[in-house]
Amino acid sequence: MRGKVKVLYFAWVRERIGKTEEIVEPPAAVRTVGDLVTWLSARGEEYAHAFENPKVIRAAIDRTHVKQDTALAGAREIAFFPPMTGG
Amino acid sequence: MRGKVKVLYFAWVRERIGKTEEIVEPPAAVRTVGDLVTWLSARGEEYAHAFENPKVIRAAIDRTHVKQDTALAGAREIAFFPPMTGG
Amino acid sequence: MATIRLQREDFDVAAEQRKLSEGRGDIGAVVTFTGICRGGEGAEDIAAMTLEHYPGMAEEEIARHVTEAEQRWALKGVTVIHRYGRMVPGDNIVLVLTASSHRGDAFAAAEFLMDYLKTSAPFWKQEERTGAAAEKTSWVEARDTDQAATDRWNKPNRGRTAAE
Amino acid sequence: MATIRLQREDFDVAAEQRKLSEGRGDIGAVVTFTGICRGGEGAEDIAAMTLEHYPGMAEEEIARHVTEAEQRWALKGVTVIHRYGRMVPGDNIVLVLTASSHRGDAFAAAEFLMDYLKTSAPFWKQEERTGAAAEKTSWVEARDTDQAATDRWNKPNRGRTAAE
Numbered sequence: 001m002r003g004k005v006k007v008l009y010f011a012w013v014r015e016r017i018g019k020t021e022e023i024v025e026p027p028a029a030v031r032t033v034g035d036l037v038t039w040l041s042a043r044g045e046e047y048a049h050a051f052e053n054p055k056v057i058r059a060a061i062d063r064t065h066v067k068q069d070t071a072l073a074g075a076r077e078i079a080f081f082p083p084m085t086g087g
Numbered sequence: 088m089r090g091k092v093k094v095l096y097f098a099w100v101r102e103r104i105g106k107t108e109e110i111v112e113p114p115a116a117v118r119t120v121g122d123l124v125t126w127l128s129a130r131g132e133e134y135a136h137a138f139e140n141p142k143v144i145r146a147a148i149d150r151t152h153v154k155q156d157t158a159l160a161g162a163r164e165i166a167f168f169p170p171m172t173g174g
Numbered sequence: 175m176a177t178i179r180l181q182r183e184d185f186d187v188a189a190e191q192r193k194l195s196e197g198r199g200d201i202g203a204v205v206t207f208t209g210i211c212r213g214g215e216g217a218e219d220i221a222a223m224t225l226e227h228y229p230g231m232a233e234e235e236i237a238r239h240v241t242e243a244e245q246r247w248a249l250k251g252v253t254v255i256h257r258y259g260r261m262v263p264g265d266n267i268v269l270v271l272t273a274s275s276h277r278g279d280a281f282a283a284a285e286f287l288m289d290y291l292k293t294s295a296p297f298w299k300q301e302e303r304t305g306a307a308a309e310k311t312s313w314v315e316a317r318d319t320d321q322a323a324t325d326r327w328n329k330p331n332r333g334r335t336a337a338e
Numbered sequence: 339m340a341t342i343r344l345q346r347e348d349f350d351v352a353a354e355q356r357k358l359s360e361g362r363g364d365i366g367a368v369v370t371f372t373g374i375c376r377g378g379e380g381a382e383d384i385a386a387m388t389l390e391h392y393p394g395m396a397e398e399e400i401a402r403h404v405t406e407a408e409q410r411w412a413l414k415g416v417t418v419i420h421r422y423g424r425m426v427p428g429d430n431i432v433l434v435l436t437a438s439s440h441r442g443d444a445f446a447a448a449e450f451l452m453d454y455l456k457t458s459a460p461f462w463k464q465e466e467r468t469g470a471a472a473e474k475t476s477w478v479e480a481r482d483t484d485q486a487a488t489d490r491w492n493k494p495n496r497g498r499t500a501a502e
Contacts, residue, residue, distance in 0.1 A: 180419075186352070187351070187352055187370075188350070188351055188352030191351060191372070195374065195428075197428065198428065199376060199377025199378070199383075199384075199427035199428055200376060200377065201374055202373065202374055202375075202376040203371065203372070203373060203374070203378070204370075204371070204374065205369065205370070205371050205372075205373040206351075206368075206369070206370045206372075207367065207368070207441065207444075208355070208367070208368040208369075208446070209367060209441070210359065210364065210365055210366055210367070210368065210372075211366075212363060212364060212365070212366040212439065213364065214363070215361025219363075220363075226484075263363035264359075264360075264361065264362065264363055271406055275376065275394050277371065277373070277449075278487065279454075280371075281371070281445065281448070281449045284369075284445070285441075285445045288441055288445075323442065327359060
């Protein structure tokens with residue numbers, strides 16, 4: 001993807017990373033949600049810890065659930081969180 | 088069956104017969120619920136009208152649903168009514 | 175644990191729910207079903223409805239199905255209130271309230287009780303209509319779909335649900 | 339027609355039911371589901387629970403499933419209220435209210451909405467415990483049975499029910 005994008009974190013993903021949101025600018029080679037997880041994981045121990053088990057990480061692009069292989073192109077807001085436990 | 092028994096009627100069975108309840112004393116040959124329906128039907132036009140289609144008549148003995156071939160022996164209270172429409 | 179009432183007067187859904195769940199930490203799910211008198215659609219609308227019942231048997235029949243529901247699902251409380259007498263469109267007719275730790279049991283038990291109330295509790299509805307039919311009253315006919323809904327519960331595996 | 343609210347404050351089940359059905363003659367069945375904070379069982383009981391949510395997405399995700407429910411069943415009204423923030427055992431968490439002409443649609447839609455709320459609405463529960471674990475908080479883990487409950491709705495023939 002090109003340019004800056006807002007990333008949000010919730011629940012224990014937020015706690016491990018220590019931020020509720022941030023603006024990141026990944027390189028062009030980061031094309032999918034899964035690529036972004038990999039790229040973020042390399043940013044530091046707190047990210048590596050949050051994303052240590054990518055299978056349990058859920059993602060949303062612009063407030064819609066997406067899969068790991070979904071393209072980031074056009075995304076304004078990307079969120080990462082654990083499986084939901086509302087209701 | 089032997090002796091007297093209380094018979095109750097509800098909804099359009101009650102309306103057609105023109106009574107909410109009565110005490111009857113059927114002969115010994117009246118052994119089942121179906122026998123009682125046949126015996127009552129012969130008591131007059133209002134009974135014949137109420138029981139003209141025995142398939143849609145439901146019955147209860149002592150406040151428990153029963154089938155047409157259930158024996159009357161021991162019954163204290165027998166009720167006849169159309170299919171239920173509560174709820 | 176179960177409350178079963180037949181009454182002429184209206185009921186208060188919130189008050190019944192409060193009675194059943196207040197001060198308890200073990201209830202996670204409460205389902206209520208409220209059956210309401212409908213006005214119908216078209217020129218000959220329903221002006222009112224009168225519910226006749228078999229006193230004594232109605233309570234006993236409901237109690238038998240509440241006991242069965244308590245055996246099939248893990249319930250923390252059940253309330254069934256059925257009104258009789260004359261009602262106009264918008265009036266409450268019946269309330270079924272089930273409480274459980276988990277939602278699957280509460281939903282299944284409430285639907286089970288309603289299906290059995292419809293087909294086996296001794297109540298009969300008579301309708302008064304508006305318009306050209308205003309002078310006539312008619313007994314509501316039992317519907318095959320209600321019997322089909324009841325019959326679902328006799329299939330295997332309709333006890334504890336997957337949604338526990 | 340649908341009301342969807344996320345709020346910190348409590349809700350009033352009766353008031354919501356009244357808003358949805360008052361003055362209408364076309365509603366025959368109202369189902370409410372109330373989800374309540376449980377205290378748990380055993381020595382390390384739940385002292386409180388905090389619900390975190392994704393503002394914006396939570397409303398949108400609920401609205402998507404309300405729209406789907408309206409397409410699958412004949413509904414006359416839907417209300418979904420989900421609280422966030424800190425709650426203690428006995429507190430209300432979530433309300434789903436469905437109104438229809440007939441009970442089958444109201445029951446199915448309410449259960450469908452609850453199953454999807456559990457697995458796809460962006461809410462996360464964190465628990466505080468009593469006793470030896472009093473200092474620790476822990477995130478509630480998603481349960482496979484909730485996903486299984488949701489998956490039921492993707493089977494064929496889970497639209498209009500037989501109980502209409």
